[in-house]
Amino acid sequence: ETGVTQSPTHLIKTRGQQVTLRCSSQSGHNTVSWYQQALGQGPQFIFQYYREEENGRGNFPPRFSGLQFPNYSSELNVNALELDDSALYLCASSSTTGKRINEQFFGPGTRLTVL
Amino acid sequence: RKEVEQDPGPFNVPEGATVAFNCTYSNSASQSFFWYRQDCRKEPKLLMSVYSSGNEDGRFTAQLNRASQYISLLIRDSKLSDSATYLCVVSRGYNKLIFGAGTRLAVHP
Numbered sequence: 001e002t003g004v005t006q007s008p009t010h011l012i013k014t015r016g017q018q019v020t021l022r023c024s025s026q027s028g029h030n031t032v033s034w035y036q037q038a039l040g041q042g043p044q045f046i047f048q049y050y051r052e053e054e055n056g057r058g059n060f061p062p063r064f065s066g067l068q069f070p071n072y073s074s075e076l077n078v079n080a081l082e083l084d085d086s087a088l089y090l091c092a093s094s095s096t097t098g099k100r101i102n103e104q105f106f107g108p109g110t111r112l113t114v115l
Numbered sequence: 116r117k118e119v120e121q122d123p124g125p126f127n128v129p130e131g132a133t134v135a136f137n138c139t140y141s142n143s144a145s146q147s148f149f150w151y152r153q154d155c156r157k158e159p160k161l162l163m164s165v166y167s168s169g170n171e172d173g174r175f176t177a178q179l180n181r182a183s184q185y186i187s188l189l190i191r192d193s194k195l196s197d198s199a200t201y202l203c204v205v206s207r208g209y210n211k212l213i214f215g216a217g218t219r220l221a222v223h224p
Binding site: 002031033035040041042043044045048056058090092094096102103104106107108109 | 217
C-alpha cells in the first residue's frame, strides 16, 4: 500500500451537478497531483498543489479546481459535470525538495460516473 | 498527435517468453522517463525509471534513446503475474507526468 487514500471510491452524478473528491497524501509528502484517466487511456495531468498553492495545470477547463490544506491533503472540485467527465480520478503524492523530481505514489482512485 | 505514443497491444505471450515494448515521445524537452505498471482497475505503480545508459532490474531492462526520442522495456522469462498494462511516462519540470495510453500484456500458461 502507498499510504495515499482517496474518497469516495465510487460516485454517480448527473450532468450539471458538482462533485468534490478527496485525497490524503502519504506521510512526509508535501505535493499532490491530480490525474483523470478515461477508459482505455493513460492518466491525464489535471493540476498539482505544493504548499497549498497550484503549481502547474494541464489542459483542463476552469470548472476543474482544487485545494490543498495545511496537512497537505487535497480536494478536486468539478462543477457543471459533463458526460465526458466520467473517468477514474487519481491523486498522487510526492515530496518536492528543491528541484528534485521524486517518485509519485498513486492512490486507488475515485471512479466517477456522470449520467 | 499524442505526446507519448505506445502500441496498445494486447501482447499475448506464453510463460517464459521474452517480450519488448516500445514508446516514442515528441517533446525533446522531456527530462525524466519511467515505466509504470497498472493492473486492471487499480492505480499505476512505478516499475522503473529509465536512464540514457540503460538500466536493469531483475528480469526487466529499460533503454532510452534521446536522439530518437524512443524508450523501450524488455521483460525476460515472463510470469503470469506480469500480466498488466505497461504505461510509458515522461516528465518535464514540476513533477507533471505525461502518460502514454499503455500497452496491454497477457501472459498465458
